[in-house]
Amino acid sequence: xxxxxxxxxxxxxLFSHGLTxxxxxxxxxxxxxxxxxxxxxxxxxxxxKNVEVRDNPNDEGGAIRIHWSLSIDDYKGGKVVRYVILRxxxxxxxxxxxxxxxxxxGQFIDNATEDKVEYYYKVAAVNxxxxxxxxxxxxxxxxxxxxxxxSSAQWFNFERINVFVGTLFVCLAIFIYIQMAKSGxxxxxxxxxxxxxxxxxxxxxxxxxxxxxxxxxxxxMDNVQTIAGITILGRVAQIxxxxxxxIEVPTCRSLVMVTAKEIVKEAYSKAGRxxxxxxxxxxxxxxxxxxxxxxxxxxxxxERPAAIFYMGAFFAESLIMAETGNSIGAIQxxxxxxxxxxxxxxxxxxxxxxxxELFAASAYLSREPRLLGSLKGQDLAKAAILVSIxxxxxxxxxxxxxxxxxxxxxxx
Amino acid sequence: MMKQDLIVxxxxxxxxxxxxxxITEPVVFSPTVSLILIGIIGLVLLYILxxxxxxxxxxxxxxxxxxGIAVVLPFFMSIRQDIKLSPEVEELYNAVMALQPxxxxxxxxxxxxxxxxxxxxxxxxxxxxxxRRDLKVIVMGLWPQGPQQAELAIQKILDRPEMASRNIxxxxxxxxxxxxxxxxxxxxRMGGSFRSMFSTxxxxxxxxxxxxxxxxxxxxxxxxxxxxxxxYPGTIEWVQVAVDRYGVKLGAGNTAVQAPQVYPYLxxxxxxxxxxxxxxxxxxxxxxxVLGKGTKFMVSQSFSHVIVIAFIIIGNVAYFMGRKQExxxxx
Amino acid sequence: MRREIPLIITAVVGxxxxxxxxxxxxxFNNLNGWxxxxxxxxxxxxxxLGALNLMRISFDKVYKKRRDWGYSxxxxxxxxxxxxxxxxxxxxxxxxxxxxxxxYRFIYTPLSATMFALLAFFVASASYRAFRARxxxxxxxxxxxxxxxxxxxxxGDALVTKVAGLISLPIPDAxxxxxxxxxxxxYINAAGQRAIMIGIALGIVSTSLRVILGIERxxxxxx
Numbered sequence: 005x006x007x008x009x010x011x012x013x014x015x016x017x018l019f020s021h022g023l024t025x026x027x028x029x030x031x032x033x034x035x036x037x038x039x040x041x042x043x044x045x046x047x048x049x050x051x052x053k054n055v056e057v058r059d060n061p062n063d064e065g066g067a068i069r070i071h072w073s074l075s076i077d078d079y080k081g082g083k084v085v086r087y088v089i090l091r092x093x094x095x096x097x098x099x100x101x102x103x104x105x106x107x108x109x110g111q112f113i114d115n116a117t118e119d120k121v122e123y124y125y126k127v128a129a130v131n132x133x134x135x136x137x138x139x140x141x142x143x144x145x146x147x148x149x150x151x152x153x154x155s156s157a158q159w160f161n162f163e164r165i166n167v168f169v170g171t172l173f174v175c176l177a178i179f180i181y182i183q184m185a186k187s188g189x190x191x192x193x194x195x196x197x198x199x200x201x202x203x204x205x206x207x208x209x210x211x212x213x214x215x216x217x218x219x220x221x222x223x224x225m226d227n228v229q230t231i232a233g234i235t236i237l238g239r240v241a242q243i244x245x246x247x248x249x250x251i252e253v254p255t256c257r258s259l260v261m262v263t264a265k266e267i268v269k270e271a272y273s274k275a276g277r278x279x280x281x282x283x284x285x286x287x288x289x290x291x292x293x294x295x296x297x298x299x300x301x302x303x304x305x306x307e308r309p310a311a312i313f314y315m316g317a318f319f320a321e322s323l324i325m326a327e328t329g330n331s332i333g334a335i336q337x338x339x340x341x342x343x344x345x346x347x348x349x350x351x352x353x354x355x356x357x358x359x360x361e362l363f364a365a366s367a368y369l370s371r372e373p374r375l376l377g378s379l380k381g382q383d384l385a386k387a388a389i390l391v392s393i394x395x396x397x398x399x400x401x402x403x404x405x406x407x408x409x410x411x412x413x414x415x416x
Numbered sequence: 417m418m419k420q421d422l423i424v425x426x427x428x429x430x431x432x433x434x435x436x437x438x439i440t441e442p443v444v445f446s447p448t449v450s451l452i453l454i455g456i457i458g459l460v461l462l463y464i465l466x467x468x469x470x471x472x473x474x475x476x477x478x479x480x481x482x483x484g485i486a487v488v489l490p491f492f493m494s495i496r497q498d499i500k501l502s503p504e505v506e507e508l509y510n511a512v513m514a515l516q517p518x519x520x521x522x523x524x525x526x527x528x529x530x531x532x533x534x535x536x537x538x539x540x541x542x543x544x545x546x547x548r549r550d551l552k553v554i555v556m557g558l559w560p561q562g563p564q565q566a567e568l569a570i571q572k573i574l575d576r577p578e579m580a581s582r583n584i585x586x587x588x589x590x591x592x593x594x595x596x597x598x599x600x601x602x603x604x605r606m607g608g609s610f611r612s613m614f615s616t617x618x619x620x621x622x623x624x625x626x627x628x629x630x631x632x633x634x635x636x637x638x639x640x641x642x643x644x645x646x647x648y649p650g651t652i653e654w655v656q657v658a659v660d661r662y663g664v665k666l667g668a669g670n671t672a673v674q675a676p677q678v679y680p681y682l683x684x685x686x687x688x689x690x691x692x693x694x695x696x697x698x699x700x701x702x703x704x705x706v707l708g709k710g711t712k713f714m715v716s717q718s719f720s721h722v723i724v725i726a727f728i729i730i731g732n733v734a735y736f737m738g739r740k741q742e743x744x745x746x747x
Numbered sequence: 748m749r750r751e752i753p754l755i756i757t758a759v760v761g762x763x764x765x766x767x768x769x770x771x772x773x774x775f776n777n778l779n780g781w782x783x784x785x786x787x788x789x790x791x792x793x794x795x796l797g798a799l800n801l802m803r804i805s806f807d808k809v810y811k812k813r814r815d816w817g818y819s820x821x822x823x824x825x826x827x828x829x830x831x832x833x834x835x836x837x838x839x840x841x842x843x844x845x846x847x848x849x850x851y852r853f854i855y856t857p858l859s860a861t862m863f864a865l866l867a868f869f870v871a872s873a874s875y876r877a878f879r880a881r882x883x884x885x886x887x888x889x890x891x892x893x894x895x896x897x898x899x900x901x902x903g904d905a906l907v908t909k910v911a912g913l914i915s916l917p918i919p920d921a922x923x924x925x926x927x928x929x930x931x932x933x934y935i936n937a938a939g940q941r942a943i944m945i946g947i948a949l950g951i952v953s954t955s956l957r958v959i960l961g962i963e964r965x966x967x968x969x970x
Contacts, residue, residue: 064608064776086518103631106516106639113636115609134517134550157772168769174952182962223648226599226786228951231958235965258797259790263966287804288797293647294530294862306815319647320531320673320866327869331476341947343940344677348870351877359943363950366957366965374962382953389945422817476872483871497901502929529856530863564851567843597791601783620838672899673866680937680944695899718902720867725896727875728889735879 043141049083049129050075051145057125057153062164065119065157070112072147075129078107088128088144089114095124095149104130117155124151166410173388178381185377193376198337198355199368205335206243209310215250216240217309219300219325221316221340222256222293225263228363229341233316234263235366236339240313241268245275253286254303256296261288297321301328314338314353315362318345326352339365443492450493457485461726468734471741479727486723490715497715504682505699508667508689511640512542517550519639520632522664524654525555525562531646531671532565537697537710538669539569539644545704547579552628553590554638556614558602558649563594563618587626594618600653607662609634635662640688644669655681669696754961761959802826891931898928 052072060067070089077083084107091114092099105112117123126149132142185191209216218240220233237253244251253268255261265286272281289299301324304312312329314322314336322338322345329336330352338349339357349356357365360382367375396407445453461482464474515521523542527535546553555570557563570592574584584590593614596602605613610632611623624630631637641664645651651668658664665688670678672693681687691700694717697710760782767775805819832846840847880886897903903924911918920926957963 062771064771064773085516101631103633103637105637106519108516109639113634115633115636157776159770159772161769161771164769171765171952174949175956178953178956224790227648228954228958231966232950232954235963238965255797257790258793258795258800261797261800262793267966284804284807288800290801291794291797292859293528294859298862302818317648320671320863323869323873324862324865327873341950342677343943343947344674346943348873351873358946360946360950363947363954366954366963370965375957378953378957378962382949385949385952386946389949476875479872479875480868483868487867498905499901500904500925502925528859529851530859532856533860533864561851564841571843597787598783601779605780676932676936677940679932680941683933683937693899714901718900720871721896721900722902724871724874725893727871728878728893731875732879732889735881 043143047083047131047141048143049077049131049145052087052127052129052147055125055127055147055150057123057150059153059155060113062158062161065155066115066117068114068117068123068125068153068155070114070125070127072110072127074108074110075145077129077131082107083131084129085132086130087112088130090126090128090146092124092149093121095151099124099126119155119157122152122154124149125153126150166412174381174385177384177388178378181379181381181384182374182377185373185380188373191373191376191380193364193368193379196357196361196364196368198339198357198361199365201335201337201355202240202369203243205311205313205337206240206247206249208335209244210247210249212310214308214310215252216244217300217303217307217312217329217334218251218253219312219314219316220253220255220260220264221314221318222296222321223317224257225259227317229317230257230260232341232362232365233339234260234267236313236315236362236369237264238267238271239366239369241271242275245272245277245280248277248280251285252303252309254289254296254300255286256289256291256293258288261286293319293321294324297324300325304328304332304334308332309334312336314340314349315357315365316340318342318349323348323352329353444494445492447494450495453489453493457482457489461723461730465730465733468730469737471737473734473738474730482723482727483720486719487716490719493715495715497711497718499698499702499711499714501699501703502696504690504692505696505703506689508642508691509545509700509703511665511667511688512545512549512551515549515551515639518552520552520554520628520637521546522554522556522635522638522641523566524558524641524643525566526558526650527565527644527646527671528559528561529565533709533713534671534694534697535644535646535669536565536569537694537708537713538691538700539565540572540708541697541700541704541706541710542642542644542669543570543573544576544706547573547582547584547589554593554629554632555591556593557595558599558653559646560595560597562644563592566592567618587621588628591626591628592618593623593629599649600657603649603654603657604661607634607657635664638664641666642668645674646671647674650674651678651687652681655686659686669700750964750967753967754964758959758961761955765959798826891935894924894927895931898924898926898931901925903928 052075054071054073056071058069060069072087075082075084086104086106087109088104089102089112090099091102102114102116103112112127114123114125127147128144129147130142130144133140181191206216218237220237221227221230223230225231225234241251251268253264255264265283268286269278269281272278289296303309304325305328309329312334314326315338318338318340319342322340322342326336326338326349336353337355337357338353339362340346340349341359341362343359346356346358364379367379392407392411399405399407464478468474512521523539523546525535525539543553555563555566557566570590573579586592593610594617596613598605598613602613610629614623616622617626635641635658641654641658643651643654643666645654645668651666651670651674654664654666654668659666666686667689668678668687669691670693672695675690675692675696678687678690678692682690691697694710694713698714701708701710763775763778763782767779770776802823805822807813808816808819809823829847829850832850833840836845836847839845841851842848874892878885878889878892880889897906907918907924954963958966
């Protein structure tokens with residue numbers, strides 16, 4: 005008898021549990037059965053209409069874009085809380101839940117498709133009530149099924165055509181001027197005070213018999229500012245080697261240390277004094293921003309260098325270092341492409357290379373025609389941008405033409 | 417040199433220990449004492465101005481001393497300030513308030529402890545607003561210490577009595593995806609798939625085991641993003657990649673040093689609201705109705721700004737007096 | 748070959764980075780990720796180079812009893828402490844409540860915050876020295892700095908309103924320091940920042956192109 009009851013109980017459990025599992029794997033996003041309290045009457049939202057599906061354009065494939073007109077119940081306080089997007093490979097088969105978007109949104113991009121596979125979609129408008137994070141009830145209304153649609157990869161991103169044209173123009177301008185410079189045409193470059201004073205700074209360190217400190221910023225070799233800073237290091241180290249003055253390069257990144265070692269070593273060789281190069285001249289301190297600033301401050305206060313160079317990418321630590329350098333009376337030359345740090349360097353240093361001057365330094369110091377040519381090309385691009393700004397301001401001010409549309413890169 | 421340093425360090429340590437053991441209760445001056453102290457500082461500044469007019473030049477150590485006093489003294493005062501809302505803070509608040517309950521918000525904390533005094537109050541009030549509005553929060557960091565800062569902020573918010581009844585659960589209401597190395601490339605690859613960058617969360621739980629993010633593929637499933645940044649990688653990288661390439665709606669909080677560089681993006685509409693420095697933090701605290709550290713520290717900031725302005729005036733007086741003397745000498 | 752191989756790698760990676768921005772198709776869509784993965788791997792391995800270099804120089808300084816060698820002992824001990832406690836904590840060394848977390852919260856955080864806090868003092872001393880009415884441009888800068896500094900804190904508006912109240916002068920909302928500061932930040936500052944950023948962006952393009960084309964070789968130690 006007892007055994008019978010156990011068996012009946014076991015089957016009832018299996019049956020009810022099986023039903024629950026069947027509910028969970030239901031095609032629809034949610035049904036009234038999910039609720040834990042009674043669903044009030046008249047809460048089911050009106051279905052969404054005009055569901056459109058198409059391959060997401062200008063992408064690497066694997067994405068389909070779904071658009072729909074909002075349910076007429078989608079308004080503030082209306083019957084739509086969110087939309088659930090469902091996908092299947094057979095219109096009569098199982099549909100899987102892809103995710104949801106908040107009410108008021110009429111678009112979803114399915115980024116998990118396989119190219120060349122046909123998909124069908126439907127959008128469920130969901131209304132639900134939660135209390136203290138617990139779902140009380142949930143109802144949904146599925147749209148018609150749309151499809152089939154396939155995703156594919158494109159060979160060109162037409163959303164970026166304007167960037168492409170701009171890049172091509174800048175590159176061409178630089179390339180043409182490099183060719184002109186190579187053919188022997190004389191190119192004028194204005195004086196950059198910060199770079200003119202490199203000799204003066206090294207000379208002063210030599211006179212005082214003190215060292216030069218060269219700080220190449222706190223970013224790694226993947227930052228162009230660091231590359232520009234390291235490039236200038238080569239010239240400064242060569243002059244320092246010629247003057248027989250000790251130059252020390254404490255770095256914040258291991259890869260910068262390795263590169264700077266190579267450059268300083270090469271600079272000493274070029275100056276004809278390879279024997280004077282010491283491995284410890286270039287050394288690593290720490291990757292930590294303020295740990296690095298603290299270490300540099302310590303070196304400045306204890307060792308009192310006569311000249312300090314800050315060339316590269318700097319952030320909040322810029323003023324901490326530059327003010328300490330200023331307090332010991334060192335001659336300081338800075339250069340960075342971080343606009344927010346420029347005012348600090350201008351206030352604390354004797355000379356500051358402002359943004360693009362840092363990138364022009366290599367060409368300026370070497371006077372190599374091809375490098376100077378690239379500066380000229382850069383100027384031409386800048387002139388084009390200036391003209392665009394003026395034309396744009398005039399056209400848009402008088403409402404003649406929306407010129408800024410040409411420069412738009414945000415999405416569709 | 418080193419011996420001298422050691423003596424100074426030892427002195428500071430002894431002083432700190434004395435303060436720690438002697439002052440066990442928080443010291444708060446009464447409004448009268450506070451006013452008297454402010455008056456004394458004002459009189460000393462006036463004395464310095466008169467001395468400067470008479471030709472004496474004060475060095476940077478005097479400036480340091482006064483800034484130190486201006487920063488520390490307000491901690492012991494019971495002063496309240498009327499904080500006004502700036503348009504950029506209001507814009508951020510409105511953007512969050514416009515989100516439907518259940519919307520997904522991606523928060524990237526790209527800073528470390530040094531910038532925490534400015535950015536942590538922003539993080540705390542932002543999380544509080546999200547949880548109150550029943551928004552789903554996904555946290556990540558492009559700086560190694562960012563997710564740790566997020567943990568501290570979220571724990572602090574969840575410990576508030578008002579949160580206890582909300583039953584906020586990890587994995588369902590919020591997720592901490594942790595840190596990922598690669599700077600802006602992380603953002604770029606998140607544009608394709610979040611899963612490819614964060615196969616597990618901060619605690620090592622697989623991405624697909626977290627109900628909140630399981631169905632989130634990329635930025636298309638995110639309703640709003642918020643970035644707290646102290647440098648690189650930070651807001652600028654988020655704007656250049658997430659906003660410009662993937663059309664993400666982004667709000668930001670920056671250190672005061674970094675904020676001016678971000679303003680052009682705000683003006684161009686690439687940013688939806690900005691909290692700049694401690695001031696921004698205090699304003700956001702005001703608008704969310706929770707007065708925290710941002711509001712408290714703002715008194716120090718007000719004091720120090722006034723002191724700096726006073727010294728700029730003294731510096732200019734010194735400059736003109738010096739020029740006058742030089743002209744006299746030439747004559 | 749010592750220079751040629753790095754130059755070829757730079758050129759290939761550089762061009763691919765440019766191309767992948769416009770061509771989303773395979774394999775270009777994945778190359779970006781692969782290259783950045785490689786950079787991360789090399790960067791992570793290089794951390795050891797830096798750490799070993801720091802230890803070698805510190806040990807050398809202590810061994811030879813060079814000037815200020817006592818600080819090098821502190822470096823070595825701190826390094827050893829963090830490494831031992833970090834590795835000792837196992838996989839979950841960063842979790843709340845671990846020894847590493849204690850070091851992070853109570854030693855690293857206050858030390859870093861202290862360094863950052865120094866900015867307040869240095870900003871004050873730099874302002875004291877730099878903001879002087881030497882000429883017209885410097886005077887304009889001084890006036891802008893004054894309004895931004897006073898307008899970014901609540902005390903600015905409070906002071907102006909109170910003083911105006913004392914002399915019964917009606918103050919329109921638009922000329923309150925906070926409004927003027929916002930105007931300066933939104934228009935004058937934003938315009939200046941944009942101009943500098945355009946210049947920097949072009950500088951970066953030009954430098955990148957020189958590096959990719961192999962015209963700029965100074966970072967490899969060559970002319």
